[in-house]
Amino acid sequence: MRWNGWGDPGRATSLPGEVNALLRDLLGVRPPAAPPAALADLSLPPSRLPGPALAALEDIVGAAHVRTDAESRVRHTGGRSTPDLLRLRAGEVAAAPDAGVLPDNHEEVLAVLRACAAHGLAVVPFGGGTSVVGGLSPEAGTAPVIALDLRRMDRLLSVDPLSRTAVLEPGVRGPRAEELLAAHGFTLGHFPQSFEWATLGGFAAARSSGQASAGFGRFEEMVMALRLAAPAGTLTLGTAPRSAAGPDLRQLVLGSEGAFGVITSLTLRLRPRPEIRVHDAWRLPGFAAGQDALRRLAQDGPLPTVLRLSDESETLVGLADPSALGTGEGEDGCLVIAGYEGTASDVDHRRHAAGTVLRQAGGQPLDEAVGEGWERGRYAAPYLRDALLDAGAFVETLETAGFWSALPGLYEGVRTALTRTLTAAGSPPLVLCHISHVYPAGASLYFTVAAAQGPGDGGGHWTAAKHAANDAILAAGGTISHHHGVGTDHRDWYAREIGPLGAGVLRAVKDHLDPAGILNPGVLLPPPAP
Amino acid sequence: MRWNGWGDPGRATSLPGEVNALLRDLLGVRPPAAPPAALADLSLPPSRLPGPALAALEDIVGAAHVRTDAESRVRHTGGRSTPDLLRLRAGEVAAAPDAGVLPDNHEEVLAVLRACAAHGLAVVPFGGGTSVVGGLSPEAGTAPVIALDLRRMDRLLSVDPLSRTAVLEPGVRGPRAEELLAAHGFTLGHFPQSFEWATLGGFAAARSSGQASAGFGRFEEMVMALRLAAPAGTLTLGTAPRSAAGPDLRQLVLGSEGAFGVITSLTLRLRPRPEIRVHDAWRLPGFAAGQDALRRLAQDGPLPTVLRLSDESETLVGLADPSALGTGEGEDGCLVIAGYEGTASDVDHRRHAAGTVLRQAGGQPLDEAVGEGWERGRYAAPYLRDALLDAGAFVETLETAGFWSALPGLYEGVRTALTRTLTAAGSPPLVLCHISHVYPAGASLYFTVAAAQGPGDGGGHWTAAKHAANDAILAAGGTISHHHGVGTDHRDWYAREIGPLGAGVLRAVKDHLDPAGILNPGVLLPPPAP
The missing domain is CATH 3.30.465.10 (Uridine Diphospho-n-acetylenolpyruvylglucosamine Reductase; domain 3)
Structure with a gap:
């Protein structure tokens, strides 16, 4: 993983010239004043891990698996939200943990947690490091922090x-x-x-x-x-698989x-493993008609394996296939991706029946290259973000979900909140949206926001826009996150969503499982008052 | 609801003479020494509700909706497990609540709970009164108890x-x-x-x-x-419908x-509402072959709407259709009920494809009257139980679930535990079983036990058999309940299933939501140490 970006450095991508021109003309994007900080030049505060704590941890997992070198600490700093990356690019690594600790098994994890409680260390459980909601950015106060990196437990x-x-x-x-x-x-x-x-x-x-x-x-x-x-x-x-023995813990x-x-x-x-995997692309006449079709498939079936609907803006920009971005191959109407995986007969049956529903909704099948392009690019957007950040653009995503009847209000509310706030701050944005997850009773909305980078956008005017979007989500009756999670970024809105009694229940559970409050302090729940 | 039995008194059923003979010859069932107690003859302890508490409750819900008369109290006593009914038949009503309280809305419920906390009353939330696991039998110690009957909140x-x-x-x-x-x-x-x-x-x-x-x-x-x-x-x-905003509270x-x-x-x-509802019956060659077929349908589809498989014993007895019991119409092999609800084309598609799977497993379709009989009798078993209790038989059910690979061990373990314990107590039982709920990873097992009534079977030798079955469920890796719940009957095994830390989490949640511990004390969790 790139220390200040996404994924495999060998797969880094760059923007076609047309896109640079588009960003400049449409969003006022200008190249950044300075290049990103280099890993070697970072000024990292010294590790605060006390000697006895270090010795205790080394005793549990082995000295080779307690990492206090600068690079290890930097590589455990924050997650992969755009503000996270902008802070790293600016060389801001003050929040680096004091060590990375790599346990081998359950018993070692238990022992590390006991040692951390005894020595007053905060613990950030660390998997792939891909949180985009501040889930790896605890508010540990003055306690030293370890990243509990689970990479060795991969069996x-x-x-x-x-x-x-x-x-x-x-x-x-x-x-x-x-x-x-x-x-x-x-x-x-x-x-x-x-x-x-x-x-x-x-x-x-x-x-x-x-x-x-x-x-x-x-x-x-x-x-x-x-x-x-x-x-x-x-x-x-x-x-x-299922039980009536009490609450589902x-x-x-x-x-x-x-x-x-x-x-x-x-x-x-x-x-x-599926015999067959195929992704069809369709053009639907509009976002409302597309929603009706997705709802009908979710409620009456048959469901494709993958089902996504881009709004008009996202379809026009062609974001569904990053490789086609800016090539003018974006489509009119609204793009639907309908993928099918399974046995040949099952795929055939569902594909035919779902196709009938999409046709009835005014859908036209697109060339199979469009569906193939989506499949090829399905994990590529974070690479594209790195290139956009290089160019001076700010790109971030956020998501929510709600019942079908609430979706139009959610869609308008979030778009308006983002557009107003960023425009008022001098960076009029492009706001794109798609539905990527459907249920009989509702669906998710996933927004992509692009604008010019503002000053200090690691915590700059994006923060105001994000807060306005969060407020709009709750006002329209949606949930503060459909699949990114709560972290620190959504914590205050999450508390509003579940109410004080719900937050109190979670606090009671946390206090029982983690009496010293060492685990991810400030993530999910506010840190307890000092 | 009959005060000491099931359902509508007008639909009470009686046993055909052949069944009486069968019960006598097979299980040693003898007619009870005395007829059940009459409602009018019950000796109920006086209501312990203090005057100020009564006044406070009447103030909230209105005097007409606080019921302290004997019949109301008796009708809120316990649930509908066989021990519950045997206790009522024996005239044991010492556990009757001190009042039934019938709130009209959320605010009244909140106010009743506040009043009960203030006056030290225990509260049993009461819906249909059909718990079969002691969910309406709290251990309130010396506190007066109200049944919070929700029948008015039916909008x-x-x-x-x-x-x-x-x-x-x-x-x-x-x-x-x-x-x-x-x-x-x-x-x-x-x-x-x-x-x-x-x-x-x-x-x-x-x-x-x-x-x-x-x-x-x-x-x-x-x-x-x-x-x-x-x-x-x-x-x-x-x-x-779904969210990533924290735990699913x-x-x-x-x-x-x-x-x-x-x-x-x-x-x-x-x-x-479905256009079509149809229930097919099939004969499968045995319980193992039947499980394979059900597993295949659950894992690869298409799933019927209803899918049940009786073991050889249950099939022979013909329990799937209570009206046919003892008529000699029980079948060889294992009965499968496969029901389909939906649109005509959906039912047609699933019925055909599931039928192919059942045929491949050696299944033979049975006359359509068998499936119709199941549908007609689907809610009738509790009426049949009343008739069996009248005849001096003891009949009870219990259920569990587990992963497919654990099912054979669960099946044998529970059957053996029940048979051994009851035989040792002098009442060799008939143990019947069916699978009624399937998932891709596992299924439920539902046991019906019939034996001669033992002395004091409200808390008599059935208790030992039930405990042995519970132990066998945990030993074979199953859950203590698939759909009956925990109540008081499964509480200790539930605590073993989730472990001390899991039980501690539930206690922490309860203490936060119900600090005075007034709600259903002893249900789900042990009452706190005094």
Whole structure:
């Protein structure tokens, strides 16, 4: 992972000249005054890890697995939101943890948590490092901070082919999980945009939802059982796919974002590897007609495996296929991507029936190259963001979900909030939107915002726009996050969404599992008053 | 509801003479020494409700809605487990609550809870009164107890046809919910055996699963949003079908069995009323072959709406159709009921494809009268139980669920535990079993036990058998309940299933929502040490 950007440095992309011209003319984007800081030039505050704490940690995981060198610390700093990256590009690394600690197994995680509680260290559980909501940016006050990096816990522990489940460790990254399971003929079917870098533990801790959620479900629906290492001990949950034995405590751990404990194993539901995978593209006459068609598919079926609808702006810009950006190949109307995975007969049946619904809604099938382009580019947008940041543009995304009847209000409310706030700040934005996850009762909305970089955009005028969007989401009855999570960025709006009693319940749970409050302080919940 | 039995007294049934003979010869059943106690003859301890508490409650809900008369109190005593009914038949009503209180709305529920906390009254939330796990039998110690009866809160508050959701109050009974929603063209599709008497609030509080769960899902999957009145205040949850905004607190309320608060409204997912409903019956060569077929349907589809498989014993006895019991029409092999609801084309497609899978597994279709008989008798078993109790038999059910690979061990473990314990106690039982709920990763097992009534079977030797079955469930890796819930009966095994840290988390949540511990003390969790 690039230390101040996305993914594999060898796959970095650059913008075609037309796009640079478009950014300048449309959004007033100007090249940044200075190039990004270099890793070697960073000025990192010294590690605050006290000697006895360091010795205790080395004793548990081995000296080789406690990393206090500058590069390790920088590589555990923050996540991959645009403000995170802009801060790193500006050389702001004051928030670097004091060490990275790499445990090998559940018992070591437990022991590390006990040692941290004893020595007063804050702990940031660290998977792929891909949070875009400040989930890796705790407010630890004056306590030293360790990043608890789970990369060594990347094993497939067992497979139950009859039940179609497998037990995996939390540090397994998306492609590795697919590779391990493919050897047994299975797939997980979880393909979020962060797939190539994010980990299973992160998917679980943040309630991830993949691009193929219509077919494979959300990540929390795949979790049949789990183990959590908390400062207070071990929680082992899940003895059946479904149960009426009390509240579903699995659903309390899923989404807890490292604030309750560290997920150390996951029993996941598997599917057979599909015989066929195909992605069709359609042009729908407009966003409203497109929503009607998606709703009809979600409510009456049959559902494609992937189902996405871009609004008119996103369709015009051609964002669905980053490689086509700025080439003038953007389309009129609204682009629908409908993907199908499964056996040949199942794909054939669903593709035909869903196609009928899309045609009835005024849809026209597009050339198969469009669907193939989407599939090829499905993990590419974060690379494109790096190139846009290089060019001086600010690009960020945010998402929500609501019931179908609330979606038009959510869509207008968020667009208006973003446009007004950024325009008032002197950076009129382009706001694009798509629906990428559908349910019988509602759907998600995913917004992409592009504008000129403002001064200090790591915490600059984007903050005001983001807060206005958050307010608009709650005002329109949506949830503050459909699949990015809460982190620190959404925390205050999350508290409003669940109300003071809901926040109090979470605090009670946290206090029980993490009495000293060492885990991800300020993530999910406000840090306790000092 | 019969005060000491099931349902509508006008629909009480009696046993054919052959069955009486069978019970005598096979199980040693003898007619009870004495007839059941009469309601008029019961000796009820006087209501312990102090005057000021009574006045406060009357002030909130109106004097007409605080019931301290003997019949009201008896009708709020316990649930509908066989031990519950045997205690009532024996005239044991010492556990009767001191009053029934009938609030009209959320604010009244909140006020009643505040008054009960202030006056030191324990509160049993009371829906249809159909718990079979001691969910209405709190251990209130010396505190007076009120039954908080939600029958007046039985309104449909709103319908959102676009999102296919509706907001309903907790006291709506199953048939009434279907009637209210049918006026809008919708169905809930939730048809547990208790359907005719249980309420929506009870379905939610106990994580109910209906006979059509394969098609419509479990009740907790239908709950999009909810409101909870707790002694500490109001919890309003659910702004989207799915969210990544933290843990899913809805799933903490669902299954909380009245121990955390009182559910005062539910936003439920709806489906269009089916055009067609048909139930096919098949004979599979054996329970193992049948499980393979059900697993294949659950994992690869297409799923029927209803899918059930009786083991050889249950098939032979013919329990799937109570009206045919003892007529010698029981079948060899294992009975499968496969029901389909939906549009004509959808039913046709699934019925054909599922039929192919069942045939491949060695299945033979049975006469359509068998499927029709199942449908006609789907809510009749509790009436049959009353007749069996009259005859001196003991009949009870229990259920569990597990992953597919664990099912054979669960099946053998529970059968062996029940048979050994009851045989050792001098009442060799008949143990029947069926699978009624399937998931890709596993399924439920539902056991019916019939034996001669032992001495004091309200708390007699059945208790030992039930405990042995509970131990066997945990030993074989199953969950202590698939759809009956925890109540008081499963509480200690539930604590083992989730472990001390899990139980501690629930206690922390309860202490936050119900600081005085007035709600259903001893249900779900042990009462706190005095």
